[in-house]
Amino acid sequence: MSGSPANVGYPRPVASLPDHLGPAPVGKQQLAREIVASHQRARILDAATAVFAEEGFPAATVDDIVTAAEIGVGSFYALCSGKEDCLLRVYDRIVADAKEELAKAVAGSSTWEDGFCRCLRRLLDLIAEEPQQARIALVEIQTAGAPALERYNETLGEVRRQLAGGRARADAARWLPQSLEVILGSCLVWLLHRKITFGEAAATPQLFSEMAELALEPYLGEARTRQVIAEQLLGPKLS
Secondary structure, three states: OOOOOOOOOOOOOOOOOOOOOOOOOHHHHHHHHHHHHHHHHHHHHHHHHHHHHHHOOOOOOHHHHHHHHOOOHHHHHHHOOOHHHHHHHHHHHHHHHHHHHHHHHHOOOOOHHHHHHHHHHHHHHHHHHOHHHHHHHHOHHHHOOHHHHHHHHHHHHHHHHHHHHHHHHOOOHHHOOOOHHHHHHHHHHHHHHHHHHOOOHHHHHHHHHHHHHHHHHHHHOHHHHHHHHHHHHHOOOOO
16 A cells, blocks of 8 residues: 555564663572672671670660661561570571581591590680670670570580580590589580680680690590690691
8 A cells, every 4th residue: 555654553663671771580589689688687697796795785775786787777677576586696697607617627537535626726716716706605695585595505515415425435434424514514614704704715725725624534534635635736726
């Protein structure tokens, strides 16, 4: 038909947006949200770690954490139900990170006493390297009520189970009191608690010989304990 536009009856082509301005695929949108949430979570927990360690859990407030994290109150409550829940999340992260480090430290150990000493040395180094985390894990967690104490006692239970491994190395294990691990674990933790409370976390590696002797001698005897400690002190630094 003469005089008729050639494209009558066809829609005009619409210019497409550049890829970087168009909507992201659903999978990428979800991934982006997860990344943002992960960063936000880390930011809150990092800030809370500093606040709890510096102010003490009883005196710290949600406002302190929000201010330190430079976020809104709504962002805080999107992650935590309150100050207590925030402390538990901080504590769980500290314990998980410490377990990972300790597992690497004991890898390749040939005996219980070697593994225990490697673990102890790395723990003391971690306390010196990260005093804020150590204060929360050993001091502040005990001031936060029943749920926090329950979490703390679970960790102490793991320490006692590690100590109990020494019974297989003891010549007279049947004579060891059943409460031995409870007593030893409490003594070891008290030594750490005391250093941290007095602001001497940097000096905790110096406790290695004392703590190793306390933990090993009931199982190995005096002579073997001294030998193990000497071997550890002559060995390479764990990291």
